[in-house]
Amino acid sequence: MPIAVGVGIIGNLLSICVFARREMIKFCVSILTIVLSLSDILLLITSIFNIVLPAYNHYQFADKSLFWCHFHGYFDLLFASLSGYSMVFISVERWFSVLKPFDKAKYITFKSTITTVIIYIIVSSIVCLWYPLILKFDPYHPDPNLRCRLLEKFRKIFTIFGTINVLFTYIVPFTILGILNSFIIHRLRARQNNSIRSTHSERNSSSIRTRTRQRQNTDRNITFMLITVALAFMLMSFPYQIYWFYLQISQTTSNKTLYTLTQTFRNLNCMINFFLYSATSSLFRRELKEIFHCCYLLSSSKSNSLPNTEQTLLPKDSVKLQKKNSNTITDTTSPKSLTKNGLITTKTENNHLLGECIDIELNNGSNNKK
Structure with missing residues (x-):
């Protein structure tokens, strides 16, 4: 798990660097993928304090800190929500690109994308605010595991609002992603069949036709990459949803092993996105190579700068x-x-x-x- 968290943070940082490059940032969807990578990084950092360190050091930060007692669950819900709705609006953008390409320029702009990001960040922050209010921190409690605990009078509120929050954070994005990606995949398959027929009937090629085909290939490449990421998000976050609802229905105490396993599976989704980008998108791989090439040139120029400065610093x-x-x-x-x-x-x-x-x-x- 610690290795996965470290690899996930590094991979998401590299993803941000790639999507922020000139060839990628011209697509509105790159803003959403940057927000997705940031939320995944923050979710992985939260898991360090909630899962990794308690599992290895047997040290619960929520039992030692008033702030972390109230906000450890809030941050987890918030960043998971931001990650889920980033995926939703990525799929919405791809839906317009594939099914409504002529309406995309009217609805999907940089201004509307940034406005959408700000809105769902604010909404998610408000929806998750109930969690810090139902916890009590008692540093002098004889049982260390009960120093940060749920107040008994709020137990029913926890069940109601917890269910609403899980629906908002996981089930709603899961459903929207399933519907949108089904439409996108169906249209892409139909378009592929039409393109095969058109290539047999039309052999004459022009520069305009070539540019259009290249633009369509780039768009298809990005679409395939983001569909893969969306499907991975749906599959890897699903076990945690099922386990949470099982606990609420059965009214049993959480099994630490199952809880850690489902959380780990969910956090692996934050790590795997970088590898999915690299495996499914030639454009992403090319921009990533450019970043490494630029870093190599900068390091080599710095190593050669000393002899050059000595040569130029001669007396008059x-x-x-x-x-x-x-x-x-x-x-x-x-x-x-x-x-x-x-x-x-x-x-x-x-x-x-x-x-x-x-x-x-x-x-x-x-x-x-x-």
């Missing part, structure tokens, strides 16, 4: 003398040039070595004058 007199000597030294085998300059030069001497020799000569001349 040395630069003048260097120019003078570069004009006089034309034949390396001439004894006249050797006696005049006191230096044995070759055609392979670079400017850096020549500058050092000039500095030595100037120092010797100043010592002789003294």
Whole structure:
């Protein structure tokens, strides 16, 4: 689990870097994928304090901190909700792109996308606010496991609001994703069959037709990538939903092993998105390679910057003398040039070595004058 959390955080950071690049950010859906990666990172960080550290160190942060007692569940619900609705609006954007391409420019703009993100962040923050209000923190309770506990008078409220919150966070996004992606997949299959027929009937190609085909291929590539991510979200978050409803119906205490297992399976969804992007999108892979290539060039330029700075930081007199000597030294085998300059030069001497020799000569001349 700790390895999965670390890999997930690094993978989502790389995903943000890729979707923020010029070739990707021109698509409105990239804003939603960036929000999805951020919410997944925050959800993984929350799982460190709620699952990873308690499992390995037997240290419950909720039993030690007043703040974490009230907000450990709030952050979990909030970031899971943001992740789910990011996936929903990604599928909505793809639905317009595939089924309503001529209406997409009217409804899906950068302004409307950012407004949508702000709205569902605010709504999710409000919907999850009930959770901190039903908990009590008692640092002096003799049982350490009961220092952060649910108040008995709010137990029925917990069941009602918990059910509403699970419906809002998981079931509603799950249902919308299933419906939208079914329409998208059906239309893509029909479009693929039509394109196969058209290629047999039309052999003439033009530059406009080629550009249109390239744009459609890029759009199809992004659609396939995001459908895969949506299906993974649905499958990997489903066990936790089933287990939560089972606990509410049976009114039994939570089994720590099953709870950790379902939570781990849900958090693996946050980790796997980067690998799904890489496996299903050639555009994502190309932009990722560009990032690594840029990092390599930056590191190599920094390593080569020291010799270049030493070469440029020559005294003014040395630069003048260097120019003078570069004009006089034309034949390396001439004894006249050797006696005049006191230096044995070759055609392979670079400017850096020549500058050092000039500095030595100037120092010797100043010592002789003294």
